Amino acid sequence: EAKGNGRGRAQLFAGELGDAVRERRMLELDLRMALLNDTGLELVYQPIFEASTGEMAGAEALVRWEHATRGRMSPATFIPLAEERGLIDMLGFWVMRQACAYAVATGLPWVAVNVSPVQFRDERFAERVFEILAETGLKPKRLELEITEGLLLQNSPMVQETLRHLRASGIRVALDDFGTGYSSISYLRNHGVDKLKIDQSFTAQLGKDAEIESIMRSIIDLGRAMHMKVTAEGVETEQQQQMLQEMGCNQLQGYLLSRPLTSERLAEQFAAAGSPAVRRA
Numbered sequence: 001e002a003k004g005n006g007r008g009r010a011q012l013f014a015g016e017l018g019d020a021v022r023e024r025r026m027l028e029l030d031l032r033m034a035l036l037n038d039t040g041l042e043l044v045y046q047p048i049f050e051a052s053t054g055e056m057a058g059a060e061a062l063v064r065w066e067h068a069t070r071g072r073m074s075p076a077t078f079i080p081l082a083e084e085r086g087l088i089d090m091l092g093f094w095v096m097r098q099a100c101a102y103a104v105a106t107g108l109p110w111v112a113v114n115v116s117p118v119q120f121r122d123e124r125f126a127e128r129v130f131e132i133l134a135e136t137g138l139k140p141k142r143l144e145l146e147i148t149e150g151l152l153l154q155n156s157p158m159v160q161e162t163l164r165h166l167r168a169s170g171i172r173v174a175l176d177d178f179g180t181g182y183s184s185i186s187y188l189r190n191h192g193v194d195k196l197k198i199d200q201s202f203t204a205q206l207g208k209d210a211e212i213e214s215i216m217r218s219i220i221d222l223g224r225a226m227h228m229k230v231t232a233e234g235v236e237t238e239q240q241q242q243m244l245q246e247m248g249c250n251q252l253q254g255y256l257l258s259r260p261l262t263s264e265r266l267a268e269q270f271a272a273a274g275s276p277a278v279r280r281a
């Protein structure tokens with residue numbers, strides 16, 4: 001009898017697991033189709049501002065997926081799926097091509113694109129980025145790649161070489177979600193990074209937690225000492241903005257200043273503001 005129960009539980013468990021596996025498999029196929037047919041995937045752009053002047057500096061491209069039956073899906077769900085199922089290269093280069101073409105079409109000063117650490121396993125990664133720049137006509141200095149601390153932590157000579165190659169062309173490298181991983185000063189020095197993006201979890205504590213305030217001050221000072229720009233993510237209040245300006249943070253990004261916008265909205269806003277970048281285009 002006890003044996004029977006055990007088997008019953010095992011079957012139930014296997015059944016549930018089977019459902020989850022099938023579900024992931026179906027999502028994977030849907031994502032593959034979305035990429036092949038170029039339907040349902042879209043980029044939104046969140047402007048990033050100069051802290052001192054309030055002018056728009058550039059924008060970060062953020063991918064969105066409108067699933068036929070599940071509705072809008074968060075990148076926090078489908079990026080890991082794409083990484084796991086071998087779709088991240090296709091997705092990542094789709095995003096990069098769109099974002100670069102958009103920057104050329106609108107005259108946006110620069111565009112930032114998130115790059116998964118998995119994409120760096122391709123030893124031809126840098127070459128493929130250069131191909132996209134050539135195809136779209138975007139100058140390297142108008143592209144910023146956002147990488148994660150985890151990538152530097154691998155301390156891989158191949159990653160180091162790829163980053164060196166990219167930066168030598170004029171492409172900038174920004175370290176995303178800075179402070180949530182384990183980067184050390186030596187990793188930063190070994191790899192060379194142009195910008196630190198302080199994670200929004202730090203920004204959220206400004207004005208509430210004095211320790212976080214001094215940590216952010218230290219990060220901004222570190223950035224200055226190592227000739228890196230520093231951007232604060234997740235700026236949601238006037239108080240946070242003022243404190244960051246006073247600390248000498250270079251750039252600000254967050255809902256207070258702008259939510260991520262559709263490509264049309266950003267282009268409209270940009271044109272209406274009579275931005276120099278638009279006049280140049």
Ligand code: C2E
Nearest residue numbers: 062063075076079095114115116234235236253254255260
């Ligand atoms: P991330 O690169 O750190 O992007 C910032 C995220 O914070 C975005 O969420 C953005 O909408 C959100 N955000 C911006 N300002 C604020 C604010 O003031 N308050 C709050 N609470 N949130 C704010 P999103 O678009 O959902 O993206 C989540 C993450 O998904 C990104 O984090 C990035 O790691 C990843 N991701 C998005 N697009 C891509 C992509 O094209 N490729 C890759 N590899 N990853 C991507």
Ligand code: MG
Nearest residue numbers: 060114146176
């Ligand atoms: Mg990012």
Ligand code: MG
Nearest residue numbers: 176177197233
């Ligand atoms: Mg970030």
Ligand code: MG
Nearest residue numbers: 177199200233
């Ligand atoms: Mg983040």
